[in-house]
Amino acid sequence: xxxxxxxxxxxxxxxxxxxxxxxxxxxxxxxxxxxxxxxxxxxxxxxxxxxxxxxxxxxxxxxxxxxxxxxxxxxxxxxxxxxxxxxxxxxxxxxxxxxxxxxxxxxxxxxxxxxxxxxxxxxxxxxxxxxxxxxxxxxxxxxxxxxxxxxxxxxxxxxxxxxxxxxxxxxxxxxxxxxxxxxxxxxxxxxxxxxxxxxxxxxxxxxxxxxxxxxxxxxxxxxxxxxxxxxxxxxxxxxxxxxxxxxxxxxxxxxxxxxxxxxxxxxxxxxxxxxxxxxxxxxxxxxxxxxxxxx
Amino acid sequence: xxxxxxxxxxxxxxxxxxxxxxxxxxxxxxxxxxxxxxxxxxxxxxxxxxxxxxxxxxxxxxxxxxxxxxxxxxxxxxxxxxxxxxxxxxxxxxxxxxxxxxxxxxxxxxxxxxxxxxxxxxxxxxxxxxxxxxxxxxxxxxxxxxxxxxxxxxxxxxxxxxxxxxxxxxxxxxxxxxxxxxxxxxxxxxxxxxxxxxxxxxxxxxxxxxxxxxxxxxxxxxxxxxxxxxxxxxxxxxxxxxxxxxxxxxxxxxxxxxxxxxxxxxxxxxxxxxxxxxxxxxxxxxxxxxxxxxxxxxxxxxxxxxxxxxxx
Numbered sequence: 001x002x003x004x005x006x007x008x009x010x011x012x013x014x015x016x017x018x019x020x021x022x023x024x025x026x027x028x029x030x031x032x033x034x035x036x037x038x039x040x041x042x043x044x045x046x047x048x049x050x051x052x053x054x055x056x057x058x059x060x061x062x063x064x065x066x067x068x069x070x071x072x073x074x075x076x077x078x079x080x081x082x083x084x085x086x087x088x089x090x091x092x093x094x095x096x097x098x099x100x101x102x103x104x105x106x107x108x109x110x111x112x113x114x115x116x117x118x119x120x121x122x123x124x125x126x127x128x129x130x131x132x133x134x135x136x137x138x139x140x141x142x143x144x145x146x147x148x149x150x151x152x153x154x155x156x157x158x159x160x161x162x163x164x165x166x167x168x169x170x171x172x173x174x175x176x177x178x179x180x181x182x183x184x185x186x187x188x189x190x191x192x193x194x195x196x197x198x199x200x201x202x203x204x205x206x207x208x209x210x211x212x213x214x215x216x217x218x219x220x221x222x223x224x225x226x227x228x229x230x231x232x233x234x235x236x237x238x239x240x241x242x243x244x245x246x247x248x249x250x251x252x253x254x255x256x257x258x259x260x261x262x263x264x265x266x267x268x269x270x271x272x273x274x275x276x277x278x279x280x281x282x283x284x285x286x287x288x289x290x291x292x293x294x295x
Numbered sequence: 296x297x298x299x300x301x302x303x304x305x306x307x308x309x310x311x312x313x314x315x316x317x318x319x320x321x322x323x324x325x326x327x328x329x330x331x332x333x334x335x336x337x338x339x340x341x342x343x344x345x346x347x348x349x350x351x352x353x354x355x356x357x358x359x360x361x362x363x364x365x366x367x368x369x370x371x372x373x374x375x376x377x378x379x380x381x382x383x384x385x386x387x388x389x390x391x392x393x394x395x396x397x398x399x400x401x402x403x404x405x406x407x408x409x410x411x412x413x414x415x416x417x418x419x420x421x422x423x424x425x426x427x428x429x430x431x432x433x434x435x436x437x438x439x440x441x442x443x444x445x446x447x448x449x450x451x452x453x454x455x456x457x458x459x460x461x462x463x464x465x466x467x468x469x470x471x472x473x474x475x476x477x478x479x480x481x482x483x484x485x486x487x488x489x490x491x492x493x494x495x496x497x498x499x500x501x502x503x504x505x506x507x508x509x510x511x512x513x514x515x516x517x518x519x520x521x522x523x524x525x526x527x528x529x530x531x532x533x534x535x536x537x538x539x540x541x542x543x544x545x546x547x548x549x550x551x552x553x554x555x556x557x558x559x560x561x562x563x564x565x566x567x568x569x570x571x572x573x574x575x576x577x578x579x580x581x582x583x584x585x586x587x588x589x590x591x592x593x594x595x596x597x598x599x600x601x602x603x604x605x606x607x
Contacts, residue, residue: 025314028513032409039406040423042481047426049449050438062447112334119327127335134342136594138542140563141583144576145348146341148359168341173334198326227431229545230563234571245433249549250482252437259441270434277429281422288486290491 047270052076054263061260077264084261087268089240090247097162097232097243098225104167105221106214110184114206118188131177132165134170140230145236157238166225172217175290179213180206213290219280220287226273244269304489339373349587354581365579371581381582383557384565387472391561392540394476395483400532403484407522409472415571421492425485432482435551439463443550465551468558475546483539487532494528495521538590562586 053061055073081087115121116128146165147156155161183206191201207214232246239247248265277284353371355364375381404422412419427435442449443464449462464474498521506516544563551559553568562582570579 029412029414032412032414036406036409036414036416036420036424040420043424043426043485046435046438046481047430050441053441055349077340102472108334108337111330115327115330119331121327124327124331127331130335130338130343134338134346136591137342137346138538138586138590139565140542140544141349141587142342142345144352144570146528147347148348148352148576149340149345149569151359154339156524164337164341168337170338184548198330202330223431227433228568229431229433229548233548234567245431248437249433249545252440252549259447260519261445262437263441266434266437270430273429273431274426277426278422281418281425285421285425285489288425288428288489 023201025080035048047274050263051267054260054267056260058258058260072249077260078268081261081265081268084245085251085265086240087244087265090242090244091268093159093241093243094226094243096159097228098222100159101163101225102218102221104163105169105172106218108205109176109217110165110210111202112173114176114180114202116173116177118181118183118185128177131170131173134168139165143231143234150235154233157241159241162232162243163237164230165231166221166228172221175217176210176213179210183209190205212286215283216287216290217275218287220281220290223284223287250255302577303406303419304525323556340403341539349580349583350560351575353584355577355581357575357577359574361577367577371578372585374578375581375585378541380557380560381565384560384562387559388543389541391479391543392474392537394473395479395536395540396481397531398476399483399487399536400529402480403487403532404491404525404529405483406488410488410492410515424488428485428489430482432545433549435482436480436546439474439481443474466555468555471551471555475543478550479540479543479546483536487536490532491525491528494525498524517538530597534593541586541590541593542587 049068052068052070054077055075056070057072057074057076060070112127116124116131142165150156150161187205188201191205196204226243227245228243229245229249232243233249236242236246239250242250248262248269249264251262268281304344352364354366354368356367356370357364410421414420441447445451445463445466446460448464454461462470465471502520502524503516506520511519542563543561544567547553547559547561547564548567553560553564563586566579566582566586569575569582
């Protein structure tokens, strides 16, 4: 948990310390390449295979297993699964949830993290104890009472009911506090001398400084909420409110043998995050390295 | 600022607490509360109160629509203790976690070491290996259900192609849990790899350069520099993987629904079934409390062992 962004340079040009240049060195490099290439193949082939299968017409899927690339690719499975299920609504639900949670997480966690790092107020250690204490609670433990609580205030089947659990996650607060602790006090004192209020210091100094940490936390929170399954499944009983993951997760029963359509839905569900990942690989990895302890 | 001067006077009147308070800062004192309160209220309403509520509900017979929820003391826990399905779930979850630790952590470390050699193409390799991490559990579970398909799946096609016996994967009670674990290792390895990689990048180059000057060979540098300095990261990865793996649920729901013959029932799957299928919320809460105690115990071990490395 002491990782910092500086430690994670994936594309740095610093020279390798393995500069012995002997035949042994070359051999080691070849072996390393072979292993890494194999691992990369094992990681990507399931996606590629699922994608090619989704392009085969339903009757061809079970007759042409050995022919991986379809001879006559078609999007008919995508059209069918889209027509038969409210996929557009599920995607919209997922987007609203993910964007909402990211927004509130970044806002509330930077505010609270700043106050806990630099503030001086009664009850500070109590709040901090709460952050650390709730870090170790597996989210499943609160689901039954939270379900009853959400029903009691008539929030079941709302976006809020789903979002609150993820917005309440203490990890971002912990992470932002650690980050702001590293901001020198002299910077804050100087701003205060210039007449900045606590809130102005937040908007003019803390937030701009925290940009790298914010993008990491934001990206990771987005993946996390985009993949959320159990809590939405529990709190929703109207299928129009399903996020995409819950929607396609429940398709299996109905699509027992229609693998073409099922995999088309799966590819659709994976695409947004995969596309974002290919564009900003480094930010994603930093997000994981920084927020690795998040549940 | 008149208002905050008033605040200072109040603080002075109320004694001890004020003395160690930096007066020059106190004119903005109240605004700290405005910053921290929204999150603090959320913690209390969404995590803390429900957390206490879970203990409370676990001591009751609690059907959600019933008018009354009779107090039953520790009956739910006694029932849990004597419930073979629950013990089966514990054993399955432990087995799953064990498989993840044994395969995921060492392979992730190995891959991170290879990537840390700064070979050409490192960015491509790390990108590919990390790909499953960003994909959701539902997506990879569905893809792997198709890979595992006994008749039409890729895995059996490969096994058949190289002359090995084909497996029934998710459809046999002897292989279903192992199949889910194998998929989870595949999905999760990039996550640990990146954390290991960050740990490796945190070891200063000077150490290695000094060791090379001193004539240390590759193995000695690994044994006496990399391994000891990577120990905190390794332990962190180990415990976090363990804690995560105890929450296994989505894969089970999507791939096997706990079957065949409950061979993939896990703690959280049983919790979900008791609470949100049978609507026995008291019993489900008892399961949740036990899950908490297990994970809490593991967290304590983590903090004890991490000691100075964690800035709490």
